[in-house]
Amino acid sequence: MKWLKRRFWLWLGGVIAPVIMWAIILLSVISVAMSLNNQNSSDMGGDIEISELGEKDIPAQYIPIYKEAGKKYDIAWTLIAAFHKVETNFGTHPSMVSSAGALGHFQFLPETWLGWGYGASPPKSVYENPAMIKKYGGYGVDADGNGKADPFNIKDSAFSNANYVSASGGMNNLRKAIFAYNHADWYVDKVLGYYNAYSKGDYRPVNGGGVSGGHGKGKYKYPIPEPIVVTSPYGYRDWSIAGGGEFHNGIDFAGNSSTPILATMDGTVVHASMIASYGNCTVIQHPNGKYSLYAHQSSIGVRVGQKVKVGQQIGVMGTTGDSTGVHLHFCITDGLFTGYQDPKPLLGL
Numbered sequence: 451m452k453w454l455k456r457r458f459w460l461w462l463g464g465v466i467a468p469v470i471m472w473a474i475i476l477l478s479v480i481s482v483a484m485s486l487n488n489q490n491s492s493d494m495g496g497d498i499e500i501s502e503l504g505e506k507d508i509p510a511q512y513i514p515i516y517k518e519a520g521k522k523y524d525i526a527w528t529l530i531a532a533f534h535k536v537e538t539n540f541g542t543h544p545s546m547v548s549s550a551g552a553l554g555h556f557q558f559l560p561e562t563w564l565g566w567g568y569g570a571s572p573p574k575s576v577y578e579n580p581a582m583i584k585k586y587g588g589y590g591v592d593a594d595g596n597g598k599a600d601p602f603n604i605k606d607s608a609f610s611n612a613n614y615v616s617a618s619g620g621m622n623n624l625r626k627a628i629f630a631y632n633h634a635d636w637y638v639d640k641v642l643g644y645y646n647a648y649s650k651g652d653y654r655p656v657n658g659g660g661v662s663g664g665h666g667k668g669k670y671k672y673p674i675p676e677p678i679v680v681t682s683p684y685g686y687r688d689w690s691i692a693g694g695g696e697f698h699n700g701i702d703f704a705g706n707s708s709t710p711i712l713a714t715m716d717g718t719v720v721h722a723s724m725i726a727s728y729g730n731c732t733v734i735q736h737p738n739g740k741y742s743l744y745a746h747q748s749s750i751g752v753r754v755g756q757k758v759k760v761g762q763q764i765g766v767m768g769t770t771g772d773s774t775g776v777h778l779h780f781c782i783t784d785g786l787f788t789g790y791q792d793p794k795p796l797l798g799l
């Protein structure tokens with residue numbers, strides 16, 4: 451009998467071990483596939499790099515939560531951190547309840563959390579109930595899945611913050627979205643100030659100046675508002691007395707240091723920082739797989755991972771990098787920094 455039992459256990463081990471092994475292999479393949487997929491979807495939640503100040507200021511245990519919330523609602527995670535800083539100094543406010551009755555980490559009014567349809571001062575048993583929140587159209591989220599949407603729970607409240615900001619305009623209408631959270635310009639400036647300070651790179655959020663839908667007759671729309679003045683076309687240009695020309699891989703547009711730069715087509719920002727010759731440079735990848743590039747900007751108004759709409763302002767014209775005066779150097783390329791096309795016919799110029 452004893453040897454039979456032993457045989458049984460050996461047999462069981464022989465069956466289970468390969469099953470576990472295959473399960474591990476399968477899970478790792480799935481997780482690799484998912485991480486590749488996340489990179490392709492280019493949500494900006496996890497893409498933003500933290501600045502030195504952010505490193506010092508933001509409690510490390512909250513960062514994975516901000517990133518997860520940012521990914522879900524397409525909000526920069528450093529913006530969620532900035533809200534947390536401004537609202538309760540990262541949850542260190544002594545009571546976490548304001549004189550106006552705002553609750554928890556991100557200071558939601560219970561009415562906003564639940565939805566205003568219910569009426570004033572909903573009791574906790576109602577505003578914590580995800581089914582009630584759904585019914586009254588509020589912004590509270592049960593992110594940790596414990597059946598309660600709790601404004602004093604960091605995960606629930608961070609997700610609710612991102613949910614609200616996303617519903618109020620999100621990254622493409624940042625000032626409006628922050629203003630919706632607390633109707634004061636000083637508040638918007640304060641949150642934006644922390645957002646910029648916590649995020650790496652040269653960036654100044656732009657406000658308005660865009661042309662909804664874009665202008666122009668081409669497949670791609672004008673990258674600046676009309677009137678359009680081209681100062682240097684695409685192609686070889688012979689500028690030296692000796693005749694040694696250079697290849698100009700884009701079009702130069704005239705303007706001044708307050709001319710807004712506009713997205714030429716819907717897309718996702720894949721580059722937004724200083725490069726030696728291009729200066730402050732933004733590259734947008736479009737749904738057709740092509741890229742547009744905007745060089746020499748005085749300031750960049752978008753971040754890597756951000757989705758933009760055609761005609762939306764993405765920066766301000768300048769003369770940073772290899773440039774002798776304020777202008778926009780604009781390129782359309784087949785690949786990232788390669789395969790430069792003549793933008794003229796594509797813009798319908």
Ligand SMILES: [Zn+2]
Nearest residue numbers: 700701702779
């Ligand atoms: Zn140029």
